[in-house]
Amino acid sequence: MPGIMVSGWGNHGKTATVCSIAAAFEDMWLDLHSRLNPSSIAGTWDLHAPVAYIATPITAKPKSLCEAILTFFGPDRRNMTLPQLIQQVADSLRDHGVKVLIIDDVNRLRMHRADDQDVLDLVRALMGFNVTLILTGVNIPGTGLLREAIWDRTKRHWVLPQLETTRVHGLEVTQTERRFELVELDRFRYDTPADMQVFLNHLRGIEVHLRLAKAKKGMPEYLMRRTDGVLGTLGRRLADGAQAAMDSGRERIDENLLDEIVIGRHVPADEIGPSTGASAPAEPGTTKEDSSKKPGGRRPGRNTTFDDAGPRAAGLCG
Known part of the structure; x- marks a missing residue:
């Protein structure tokens, strides 16, 4: 079954909607099988969890993604190599009877980082573990996740190349946009x-x-x-x-x-741009500090007002 990407702007209820639907599915699945795992192995005590939820690690790498998934189940993962972690993830998803894996905040992935590209490759490989993947994030079409973006130094913006295939852990996979259905979660309307x-x-x-x-x-x-x-x-x-x-x-x-309750103004998606404080992504290989430096300028010093120099400086030590 193809995976699902749920996109939308901030505060549109993406995570709450997906988790509510997944909870209803989990109850239905448990009732259908009398609260027992139909794929359980005799002699095991694995928790039956038809739905698993994780958030994309802030510093995403294939190992950190595997560890986030395994943390949901709680197995010992110390001193494991990446292949061992991937195998442990496959075993955990199978043994716990997981049918749906929700990965939240996928907009944290940026395709100009090699580690994030590897994470997306791993996410696609997870689809071979007999689970339905549901990815949620803010403005997914604008992140380049549906097709790996390449930084064009001449035009100074991200471009999407033609579709091609890639290899992940020895498995031939297609591009993300062919393996996921995109659902755009918009705000309520009052037009019709x-x-x-x-x-x-x-x-x-x-x-x-x-x-x-x-x-x-x-x-x-x-x-x-x-x-x-x-x-x-x-x-x-x-x-x-x-x-x-x-x-x-x-x-x-x-x-x-x-x-009497103050409500902040919602900024519609079509108004988001340079005038609202949005900025273009920094060129790969540069940092935010580098892009903000002025030629010949000097970086301001750090405020040391509240620094503690220690007891000796305060005259408390002999």
Whole structure:
């Protein structure tokens, strides 16, 4: 089965949506097999975990990715080589009956780094372990993960080469974009009757869980206007409103209450650019500090106000 990439801008509820769907699948799978692993090996005590979740390591390397997966299960992985770690990952996924592996924050991978390219190769190789991969991240199409980007020194931007195949651990694999289906998770809209109904259904789902004595229904236009349909912003502000309603004794969320809560303006995706503080990626081989230096300039010294020189400098030692 092909993998799935869930992309979207920040605070659009990618991780929460994927984890909610995966949790429902896990319950269904466990009930289907009477909470037993149908592929279990006699005499073993492995935990049955149909769904496994990890976050992409901040400093991603093939070994750190393997260790992150193994940490979910907790086996001893000390002094293992990369081939041993990959074998341990394959054994753990099989022995624990994993059907879905969620890898969050894949936008941390940058294709101009060799280690990150190796990590993406390993991710594709994991698809041969009989698991469905679900990758989530911010603006995946813009990261180059769907096709390895190459830095063009002449044009000074990333370019996508023609499709080609590569070899990973002796296995011939195709490019990422051929092995994954991309799902773009957008904010709620309020343009058509169908869009309105989807937003209303979501609000009704939230109202079911409100435990306020005077809970008020509705306000879809107001909430859409205040949150711009961003799922994370909507949930956070309703939570703030519920807390304020309880603290004030109103026991009701209404427009007057929410007017007292400051909500930051959501910046739409089409407005993101140089004018909003975004900057072009640095050229490979350079650092942020290098790119910010001015010719002939001097790097400012470090503030030493709160440095502790030790007891001898303070005259506390003889």
